[in-house]
Amino acid sequence: MEILTNNNTKLKKTSKKYNANIYAFDLPAYKTKTGQITCPFADDCIKYCYASKGAYTWLPAQNKHNLNYKLSQQENFTELIQNDIDSKRKKITHIRLHSAGDFYSVKYLLKWLEIADKNPDIVFYAYTKSIPFFKNSKLIKLMLRHKQNFKVIFSYGSKKDNLINSIDRHAKIFNNESELKKAGYINASEYDLIAINSTNKKIGLIYH
Secondary structure, three states: OOOOEOOOHHHHHHHHHHOOOEEEEOOOOOEOOOOOEOOOOEOOHHHHOHHHOHHHHOHHHHHHHHHHHHHHOOOOHHHHHHHHHHHOOOOOOEEEEOOOOOOOOHHHHHHHHHHHHHOOOOEEEEEEOOHHHHHHOHHHHHHHHOOOOEEEEEEOOEOOHHHOOOOOOEEEEEOOHHHHHHOOOEEOOOOOOHHHHOOOOEEEEEOO
16 A cells, blocks of 8 residues: 655655655644644644645545545554555655655654654655644653654644754744845755755744
8 A cells, every 4th residue: 555655746856866765654634534633732733734735635635634534543553654664665764754744643643753763764854834743752862862763843823832952953934035035044945855854943834
């Protein structure tokens, strides 16, 4: 079963520029068809979420993301993802988690940490508003301390923005590039890997 996909335009462009092979795993934006919340700490971002527009709203994408959610709740989820990773003809270099959706529970996050642990040569990364899971869980803090291949960017616009501090890699949305640069942020709107490769931890994205 193919679960991870590589048809995201921005990720394709990034893969070409950085000679990478980036795949993605997405969930429904904010909530599933049946009402389960996939972004538990979303706040202001609900109003302008890019994952509730364009191709994300097309039926094939909606069906795929809802199926992903169901799979993520299965006990054999980590095995399903591992089988998919192993089946790819070209080795995956990066897995982008949640262009749509987010870590909706600690249990779900731990599944991805387990997958990352089994694939040390793949970089897993995600923008996330589920900041309390990373800040308040001693288990997750301990696991991340020993992982170089699992990177998160905290996103402003959540119910818990107050937990983001000056040393955290974080992202803000801006209206234009001039505003972004004036605030001292680096523009990751065009190429996705800038968000995790840059020494500047202030990641800017232009509203679209």
